[in-house]
Amino acid sequence: MLDAPWVLATLYLTIALGYLALRRFTQGNLLTAWLGLLALVPLLAEHYGYGMAASALTGLVILVMEARLEARTGGHGGSVALMVILLAILTMSLTLKGLVWLYSTLTQVHIGGAGGQGWSALVLSLYGLCALVACAYTFAAWQSADSEQSLRRYDMNVLLPIATAILPHFVPNFGLGLALGAAICALPWLASWPLERRFGPPLAQSRQDFSRLFAVTWGISLLVWGLRQLS
Known part of the structure; x- marks a missing residue:
């Protein structure tokens, strides 16, 4: 200083x-x-x-x-x-x-959570930011003028599976952290079905890419958690 x-x-x-x-x-x-x-x-x-x-x-x-x-x-x-x-x-x-x-x-700042342990307000804020991003880009994709614009906006959700796979490692209850992340990722995934009916097959491919990324990142997250429990 x-x-x-x-x-x-x-x-x-x-x-x-x-x-x-x-x-x-x-x-x-x-x-x-x-x-x-x-x-x-x-x-x-x-x-x-x-x-x-x-x-x-x-x-x-x-x-x-x-x-x-x-x-x-x-x-x-x-x-x-x-x-x-x-x-x-x-x-x-x-x-x-x-x-x-x-x-x-x-x-x-810590907020009371499961087991009487505190959840960091920073981590909860990051969860809230992920939820806000999911809502914002999904809504923007729905309001798009054409298929290309909708696809581009929907694909901005690509960081959500990565973020929600990392955040549970920083909360006192890993399972609850995963559940919260899954709820956030479910929004763009479920929204892709009506988006596909409105804008066509490209949204189906984006949904598949989103699902694969979700499976890979969350699989790695669970593997890391398992190794930490064994150590």
Whole structure:
């Protein structure tokens, strides 16, 4: 963690001066990657809020310098593009911080489950996400305008058998985890029958592929569980 104020000040001064130096020799991805440090430094700081404020202030200083240089050389549009990049970088930092906070919160929260053991809120959230994906893509497939679009949307469910085969290994009751995963996978599988009647045989092939993937991934999951019980 970066907790010393002089260390943070040095880093931000280096970022600002480094931008001016790099601007003379390069453009594009390298310069954007350098500015990405404004998103990284707050995440490493002891107090994220102070680091984020310092990143925003440094970004503003860089933006002012860019506008002055642009006015001197007669260019146009560069400062606007830089502003968009800086906003995207700061938004990315806030998003990453939010995800880290959410992960930390969910891993610490446990909900009473079978046998009096706690189910991790993170794992339950992942089950919920799988269910949401199954519902969303199945509904999208049904609302498609033609067979090709429906097939493409239905095939987005391909990750569900893999995810639901892995998640039961992280819950206190493996059998209950499998049952929950099976219920989630049953939705797109059962929905493929009316989809086939509506859009034709290609949906039947997708259902067979989904079934094979389900059988393979869940077979591997059960094998791993069995080996863990024997060890």
